[in-house]
Amino acid sequence: MNKIIEKMIYESRWLLFPVYIGLSFGFILLTLKFFHEIIQFLPKIFDMPESDLILIVLSMIDIALVGGLLVMVMFSGYENFILKMSDDCNQKRLNWMGKMDVNSIKNKVASSIVAISSVHLLRIFMEADRTRDNKIMWCVIIHLAFVLSAFGMAYIDKMSKTKS
Template identity: 55%
Template sequence: MERFLENAMYAARWLLAPIYFGLSLGLLALALKFFQEIVHILPNIFVLAEADLILVLLSLIDMALVGGLLVMVMISGYENFVSQLDIDDSKEKLNWLGKMDSSSLKMKVAASIVAISSIHLLRVFMDARSYEPTYLKWYVIIHMTFVASAFAMGYLDKLTKHD
């Protein structure tokens, strides 16, 4: 009975595979939205104010960072929790493939969240006149919470490594 339960729990990791595949569909949706923004901005490029163009570009950078985060979580999560990827040696491989454990993945996710939050905060500051000071304060507090959380995670990770 114990062996059956252990085998069933081990096989249950495959329930994560459709979730990681679902992230690839999320990546497709993000790519479509990215190019939709490009199509919207190109006809108006010469009439847009510089600040408005920068805000749109920051939004595109945000999408690119989220896309990279999705790829990292999708591939590393699959490799860490489901199965190793069997990629032919003749194909191009990502240099971090097979090297990112769940701890380093968490750190990459935390760093990405801080970067995304930083870009969002910059967008808010560029348009600060349209926000009430209370909202600006809360944006900064939330961003600093992300920064402090990422720093604490990194520090705890460093303390627990016994290399």
Template identity: 55%
Template sequence: MERFLENTMYASRWLLAPIYLGLSLALLALTLKFFQELYHLVPHIFEQSEADLILVLLSMIDMALVGGLLVMVMISGYENFVSQLDIDEDKEKLEWLGKMDSGSLKLKVAASIVAISSIHLLRMFMDAQQIANDKLLWYVIIHMTFVVSAFAMGYLDKLTRH
């Protein structure tokens, strides 16, 4: 009975596989949204002010960072919790593949969230004339919460590894 229970629990890790596949569909949705933004930007590029262009570009950079985060979570999560990826030797292989454990994945996710939050905060500051000061203050507080959380996670990880 114990053996059956242990085998069942171990096999249940495969329930995560559809979730990681769903993340690839989310990546597809993000890609479509990116090109929709690009499609709307190009015809009106000469009509936009520099500030508006920068806001759109920051939004696109934000999407690229979120896409990278999705890939990192999808691939390393699958490899850490479901099964190792079997990639042919003649195919291109990501350098970090097989080297990122769940602890380092958490740190990468936290760093990515800080980067995404930084870009969002920069977008808010560039549009500061239309945003109330108390709202800007909350954006800064939330961003600093992400920064402090990421730093604390990194520090705790360093303490536990040594």
């Protein structure tokens, strides 16, 4: 009976497969949004103020950071929880593939969230004259919470590695 339960639990990891497929669709949507941003503002590029252009570029950086986060979570999650990826068609493997454990994924995700939050906060600061002080304050507080969480997770990870 134990063998059957263990096999069921082990095979249930495949339930994550549709989740990773869904993330890849999310990545496609994010890519479409990225190009939508470019197409939408390309005709206006010479007429817009520099600050608006910077905000658009920051928005594109935001999308790129989220996209990188998605790719990292998809690949490393698939490799860690479902199945190792093969090197078929002589394609080069990404350096970090197969080397990231769950803790390093968490730290990378936390770092990415801090970076995304930083870009978002910079966008808010650039629009400070049009933004309520209350909103700016809460965005800074939330950003600091992300930063402290990332430091906390990195510290816990470091402490767990030194004990083992």
